[in-house]
C-alpha cells in the first residue's frame with residue numbers, strides 16, 4: 001500500500017539549497033514538505049566561504065568579469081550570472097539576518113563564523129539521531145572542524161534550526177526516487193515504505209554527483225539521485241563535461257580524503273613514485289615548487305597525467321624546515337595528527353572530485369524545462385560555465401534556493417495536485433543477484449581514470465565500452481524489496497549520468513576551464529557554446545547552444 005501525501009511545495013534535499021528554498025516557499029504561506037535522506041550534505045562540511053556575497057569592494061562589472069571570464073572562461077549563462085551578481089547581496093543579507101547566521105569579513109567576501117570552541121558535534125547536537133550512520137556528517141564535520149576550518153556547519157545548523165521551528169514545513173526522512181513525467185509528484189521511500197508525495201510544485205536540491213568518482217572529498221553518497229530522476233522525467237542537463245577537482249587531497253590508507261589547504265611552505269614539491277619532480281618534469285626547471293603553480297585545474301591535470309600511467313603522486317615537504325611552517329597552518333595541523341613524520345616522508349595525494357559545475361538546466365527563477373519542477377544549489381548547472389570561482393557555491397545555492405522557493409510558491413494557481421497511487425517500480429524483479437557495490441566500484445574506477453582531470457579520445461571511448469558492459473550487467477540484476485531496488489536504480493542511473501559526462505567530454509574537442517583534453521590542449525572559439533543533453537529512449541541526445 002502506497003501512502004499518498006499532499007502538499008503545496010515539495011523540496012528534496014536538505015543542504016543550503018533545499019533549506020533556503022523550503023524556508024522561502026513557506027514564508028509565502030505555502031505548506032512545504034522537505035524530504036531529506038539523512039545522508040551528509042556537503043553544506044555541513046563546507047569551509048563556509050561566501051565569496052562576493054555582498055560585492056565587497058568590487059563593482060558589478062568586475063564581478064561579472066571575475067566569474068564570467070576569468071573563471072567561467074566565457075561559458076557562463078549570462079542571465080543566471082547577472083541575476084546572481086545582482087541579487088546575492090540582498091538575498092544573503094536577509095538570510096544572515098532572518099536566521100541569525102553569524103558571519104565575518106574574509107578575503108573577497110564573507111565567511112560563516114562558528115563560535116570559538118564549538119565543535120561540529122556541538123553545533124549539530126539536538127538534531128536527533130539522523131546522522132549516526134557511517135560517513136555521518138557528525139563524524140566528518142567533527143573531524144574537519146578539528147583539523148580544517150569547517151565553518152559551513154554554523155551556516156547549516158542555523159538554517160536547520162529555522163526549518164525545524166517553521167509551522168509550515170514538515171520534514172520527512174526518506175529518499176526521493178522517481179519524478180512522475182509531466183507532473184509534480186514524487187515516489188519516495190520513507191522508512192523503507194513507498195510513499196507518493198503529490199505536490200503542486202517540486203524543488204530538487206539534492207547536491208552534486210561527485211560520488212560517481214572513486215576519489216572524492218565530498219560524501220561518496222552523492223551519486224546524482226536528483227539529476228537521474230529529473231533526466232528520466234525529461235529534464236535537460238547542461239555543461240556536464242565540467243567537473244571541478246581539487247588537486248591535493250590526501251590519499252593514504254586510513255586517512256580521510258581531506259584536501260590540503262595551500263598554506264604549506266614555499267619549498268614544497270610534488271614527486272612521483274619514481275622520485276621525479278612532477279612539476280619540473282612537465283613544466284620545466286622554473287616550476288619545480290608547488291608555490292609556482294596557482295592554477296588548480298592545471299595541477300590536477302598534471303597529476304592525473306602521472307596517475308593514468310600507473311604512477312602515484314606525493315607531496316614532498318622534505319625541503320621544508322619546521323620554522324617554515326606557520327603555527328596555525330591547517331595542512332600542518334591536519335597532517336601532524338595522522339602522519340607525525342610527514343616532513344620526512346612524502347604523503348600520497350590525488351585529485352578528488354570536488355564540485356559538479358554542470359547540472360539541471362534552469363532559467364533565472366530556477367525553473368527546469370519541466371513545468372513547476374525547479375532545481376537549486378549544486379544540482380543546477382549553467383551559472384559557472386567552464387570553472388567555478390572558489391567560495392561562490394554557497395552564495396549561488398542560497399541565492400537561487402530563495403529565488404526558486406519564492407517563485408515555486410507564487411506559481412501555484414489553485415490547481416489541485418494529481419495524486420498517483422504509486423510511482424516506484426515493483427518491489428520485486430527476477431534476475432541475477434544484485435551485486436551493486438561491485439558494480440558501483442567498477443563505475444567509479446572507470447570514471448576516475450577516463451573522466452578525471454585529463455581526458456583523451458582513446459580513454460573516453462574505452463570508458464564507453466566499460467559503461468556498456470556495466471549497463472548490460474546491471475540490467476540483468478533482480479531485486480527483492482524496495483531497499484535493493486533503490487540500490488539498483490542508483491547504479492543504473494549512475495551509469496546513465498556517467499555516459500552523459502563522458503559523451504559531453506568526448507564531444508568538446510578543446511581544453512577550457514576544468515575540461516582538459518591531452519589530444520586537444522588548446523581553447524577553441526568554435527567551442528564557445530554550451531552542450532545540453534536530454535535522455536531520449538534511454539540514450540543521451542545532445543544539442544549545442546551558442547552563446
Ligand SMILES: Cc1cc2nc3c(=O)[nH]c(=O)nc-3n(C[C@H](O)[C@H](O)[C@H](O)COP(=O)(O)OP(=O)(O)OC[C@H]3O[C@@H](n4cnc5c(N)ncnc54)[C@H](O)[C@@H]3O)c2cc1C
Pocket residue numbers: 012013014015016017018035036037038039040041042043044045046047048049050051152174175176177205206207208217218221222225226354355376377378379390391392393394395397
Ligand atoms: C570540503 C568542501 C568544502 C567546501 N567549501 C566551500 C566554501 O567554503 N564555499 C563555497 O561556496 N562552497 C564550498 N564548497 C561547495 C559547497 O559546500 C556545496 O556546493 C554546497 O554546499 C551544495 O549545497 P546543496 O544544498 O546544493 O547540496 P548539499 O549540501 O550536498 O545537500 C544535498 C542533500 O540532498 C540529499 N539527497 C541526495 N539525494 C537525495 C534523495 N534522493 N532524496 C532525499 N535527499 C537526497 C543529500 O544526501 C544531501 O544531504 C565546499 C565543498 C566541499 C566538498
